[in-house]
Amino acid sequence: MTSTPLKIAIAGLGTVGGGTVELLTEQADLLAGRAGRRLEIVAASALERPAGLALDGVQFFTDARVLAREAEYDVLVELIGGASGVALDVVRAALERGKSVVTANKAMIAHHGVELARLAEQTGANIGFEASVGGGIPIIKSLREGLAGNRVTKVMGILNGTCNFILSTMQDTGRDFADVLAEAQALGYAEADPTFDIDGIDTAHKLAILASLAFAMPVSIDAVTCEGIRHVSALDIRYAQELGYRIKLLGVATISDINGEMAVECRVYPAMVPLSFPLAHVGGPFNAIVTEGDFVGRTVLEGRGAGARPTASAVVADLMDLATGRVGPTFGVPVDRLEPRPTAPRGTGRSAWYIRLMVRDEPGVFADIAAALRDEKVSMEQIIQRGRAPNQTVPVVMTVHETDEAAMLRAVARINGLSSVAEPPRLIRIESL
Ligand code: HSE
Numbered sequence: 001m002t003s004t005p006l007k008i009a010i011a012g013l014g015t016v017g018g019g020t021v022e023l024l025t026e027q028a029d030l031l032a033g034r035a036g037r038r039l040e041i042v043a044a045s046a047l048e049r050p051a052g053l054a055l056d057g058v059q060f061f062t063d064a065r066v067l068a069r070e071a072e073y074d075v076l077v078e079l080i081g082g083a084s085g086v087a088l089d090v091v092r093a094a095l096e097r098g099k100s101v102v103t104a105n106k107a108m109i110a111h112h113g114v115e116l117a118r119l120a121e122q123t124g125a126n127i128g129f130e131a132s133v134g135g136g137i138p139i140i141k142s143l144r145e146g147l148a149g150n151r152v153t154k155v156m157g158i159l160n161g162t163c164n165f166i167l168s169t170m171q172d173t174g175r176d177f178a179d180v181l182a183e184a185q186a187l188g189y190a191e192a193d194p195t196f197d198i199d200g201i202d203t204a205h206k207l208a209i210l211a212s213l214a215f216a217m218p219v220s221i222d223a224v225t226c227e228g229i230r231h232v233s234a235l236d237i238r239y240a241q242e243l244g245y246r247i248k249l250l251g252v253a254t255i256s257d258i259n260g261e262m263a264v265e266c267r268v269y270p271a272m273v274p275l276s277f278p279l280a281h282v283g284g285p286f287n288a289i290v291t292e293g294d295f296v297g298r299t300v301l302e303g304r305g306a307g308a309r310p311t312a313s314a315v316v317a318d319l320m321d322l323a324t325g326r327v328g329p330t331f332g333v334p335v336d337r338l339e340p341r342p343t344a345p346r347g348t349g350r351s352a353w354y355i356r357l358m359v360r361d362e363p364g365v366f367a368d369i370a371a372a373l374r375d376e377k378v379s380m381e382q383i384i385q386r387g388r389a390p391n392q393t394v395p396v397v398m399t400v401h402e403t404d405e406a407a408m409l410r411a412v413a414r415i416n417g418l419s420s421v422a423e424p425p426r427l428i429r430i431e432s433l
Contacts, residue, residue, distance in 0.1 A: 245274055
């Protein structure tokens with residue numbers, strides 16, 4: 001064992017920071033045995049010194065920027081969060097000093113990953129961000145190392161534990177969205193600003209990172225289109241169950257040949273997932289990620305996507321790489337070899353769909369809806385309407401066979417314009433395997 005420890009500075013001692021201190025303390029001997037050297041916390045910062053964390057002998061700062069600039073360390077662990085501001089300042093400061101960085105900050109990597117990777121290359125530092133996607137699931141290593149022999153064509157997953165908890169609980173209890181969101185917040189799953197979770201922004205950040213690794217392209221949040229789960233109702237969840245699906249918020253990134261160019265599509269949306277698909281059974285706050293590679297075929301990773309201990313596990317995996325010298329370019333290849341990819345044009349994708357309408361219960365309604373679908377060449381698969389409520393609104397639910405997205409949107413716009421349709425149709429994509 002070398003006598004030189006890996007000297008660690010931790011910026012941010014919240015949930016994940018606390019978990020990281022705990023792991024490094026509790027497993028100190030195990031880590032030293034594996035790395036051949038000790039992993040030692042030498043400095044830390046937080047707005048206030050937290051009680052109950054084993055930080056004896058650790059130099060303490062209340063200003064993370066001062067910690068980054070002045071403390072003596074080998075690696076700075078950034079656990080403050082936020083796309084810019086203090087988090088970005090401290091990471092830049094560490095990299096400028098040639099110090100490596102480990103971070104759980106998906107927003108910062110999604111928005112500034114290329115700039116930071118370039119800076120790291122210039123100063124001979126390294127960046128680890130395993131904890132930024134999927135909590136404790138080792139998906140970054142999986143894409144960067146384990147699947148390095150493949151052309152990855154698709155990466156998709158349940159990337160936000162809060163949304164998955166909300167949708168699973170709505171499914172299990174029949175409760176409404178707002179009620180379950182309050183519970184998710186009380187349990188500590190949600191981001192500081194829960195709109196990041198429920199509007200799909202957190203998933204979009206994570207998907208941008210995965211797409212960059214999977215397709216060797218510069219990470220870019222602009223390439224991701226995003227729809228959240230606010231409009232998913234208890235009614236849709238019930239119908240999904242009846243039709244043999246689960247509604248899941250998915251991030252899906254694909255690369256395909258469009259007119260001779262490899263174009264990328266990155267989307268976040270709530271989808272009907274068939275029960276035969278592994279993601280349908282991932283419940284509660286868990287995350288899962290599916291990849292498709294040309295030699296390996298499909299792989300599935302599932303685990304805890306948030307929380308102190310799982311996320312600390314991912315942070316420490318990066319620290320162990322730095323301690324043992326298992327390092328490489330941030331996104332798998334040097335920044336100059338990341339290839340910008342065109343974005344697949346909107347409306348070109350094909351999918352099957354679920355449509356729920358609220359219509360007035362009167363003669364001729366089905367005929368008008370069917371005419372709109374016929375005119376746009378959309379082929380109906382199933383239709384459900386139950387009950388009788390003359391002069392009131394009733395739900396009508398349809399599924400349609402795979403069709404062009406543009407045609408589906410045109411048909412829905414026409415249906416929305418019918419006088420018998422009382423509120424905008426709910427349209428949910430049915431995920432194909
Ligand atoms: N708010 C995130 C989630 C935490 O719910 O998954 C981990 O990024």
